[in-house]
Amino acid sequence: MHSGGGGFSLSKLTSVLKKKTQSDFDRVISGTSKTREKLSYMDEILGLWRLEDLDDTLDDLEETLLSVDFGPKTAGKVLDTIRELVEDGKIKTGEDCKRALKETIVNILVNDGGDPTKMNVSDDEKIPTCVLIIGVNGGGKTTTIGKLSNWYKNAGAKVMMVPGDTFRAAAAEQLQTWADRTGAIMSKSPPNTKPGAVSYKAVDEAIAMGDIDVILADTSGRLHTNLDLMDELVGVKSSIKKREPSMPHEVLLVLDGTTGLNMLNQAREFGQQLGVTGIILTKLDGTARGGAVISVVDEMKIPVKFVGVGETMEDLQVFEPLSFVDALFPEEAGDA
Ligand SMILES: Nc1nc2c(ncn2[C@@H]2O[C@H](COP(=O)(O)OP(=O)(O)OP(=O)(O)O)[C@@H](O)[C@H]2O)c(=O)[nH]1
Ligand SMILES: [Mg+2]
Known part of the structure; x- marks a missing residue:
């Protein structure tokens, strides 16, 4: 990794998160x-x-x-x-x-699921780690990028965000707000270009800058059943790959924790087309329906890496299987 900022180390990142996970645990419980x-x-x-x-x-x-x-x-x-x-x-x-x-x-x-705390990173000093964020409309992709940006920043990483959602009018501004909040920079790709071109140029720009540790690439939401839009997303991934074959290091699928078993269909489609490396389960602070994610992991063999428990940049936790299952089967429930 680059040594930019306070020095980026994954172990530091993990220990920061462990503490956070402990203190925020109540919210997962309330959510489920x-x-x-x-x-x-x-x-x-x-x-x-x-x-x-x-x-x-x-x-x-x-x-x-x-x-x-x-x-x-x-x-x-x-x-x-x-x-x-x-x-x-x-x-x-x-x-x-x-x-x-x-x-x-x-x-x-x-x-x-494997070890959720292990985020894949670039093993080449000169190449930033690229994280591509995908999922259906409104699942929490852009918000999650804000949270991840904060997470990486806490570990001393310098983050670039990529406004790959060229579909929704306010998408880039929404991302910019998260960049401002978390001290990340935005890729300066020209507006109104196609998402594949935006992503290609952003990777180019990040590599040229020389001090970017992590690239967080946003994409527009799409139904997993919309074949054209799924093709477009496959195109975004290959544009990134074309510029730098080792990228993306993570393809994270954002699943809305309130959607129940429909997330299994989403995971199947996105997984087949994109090769998903991890899941982020959002909105667990709402009336979440947690059981479905266990089927996703069981059938797809994709790890849950994080859970989202609110709308601020602090509301991200490393997924902990044991805590999650304890929240589902509380000891006191039988006495209630
Ligand atoms: N309560 C709660 N709300 C969340 C969480 N994550 C995202 N949201 C909210 O969900 C809504 C949609 O979030 P976005 O990040 O815009 O979702 P998106 O996937 O980028 O949406 P599109 O770009 O339109 O596809 C916003 O109101 C967020 O504040 C979460 O963990 N908990
Ligand atoms: Mg978005």
Whole structure:
């Protein structure tokens, strides 16, 4: 990496985030409360746990997972694991079952997702790290770029933002506001050019400047079902690649945490076309429907890297599988 600014180190970045994650944890909990309400029904089921009613209990559990937006495939897989553990005598009580459920889900997030704190970086001193941000309309892409800019800045990195959303009139100004707030610079690409050209020129400019550590490239929102717009996005990625083959180092898909299972379709399409390297799950402070992301990780094998928990630049947390699952299955829910 470049040594610009206060010296950019990923380990520093991670430790700053760990602290933040701890202090902001309550907001994830409040965000997933709708999910939690339904999952507390699970506690009731487990409270009535009887081995002779195993099939009924497991059916009820599966229903509960489905009602909080676990996809059928993932819910089925989780319940298969539970059934095996019961048959092996490893689950004897409702409490055992709850613990095993949590472990199984954490395992999906960890084994299929990998280490969320590892953001890919450029391994060439002269080449900045390029992060391409994609997703459907209004999911929180531009806001997330603001948050990421702040995150990288806290680690001593010099950030350039790329106004690749040439579709929406106010998009560049919105990005500029985030640049001003977080001390990032904006690429000076001429306005009204095509997004591929904007991105190509921005990468060129950043490399020429010599002191940019991170390029955060914004894109306009698009429905994953709109083939023309998906093609355009593939074009943006190849324009970046054309200028610098090692880029982009990360392609992060922004998923709106309130959309439920539809995010699975989004992840499939964007994943197939763009080669997504990570997910940022936004709006977990709202009435989030957290279960769906577990299916995304399970089916797509893409890690969740961050979660968004509000509208300010501070509201970004490194995704922690264990904390996330603890928030879904609160210990006190059964007593409430
Ligand atoms: N509560 C909450 N709101 C968020 C979060 N992230 C983004 N938002 C809000 O969601 C709305 C859309 O955010 P944008 O960042 O403009 O979304 P976008 O994906 O860039 O939208 P387009 O460029 O139109 O596709 C804004 O009102 C944001 O403030 C979050 O984590 N929590
Ligand atoms: Mg935007």
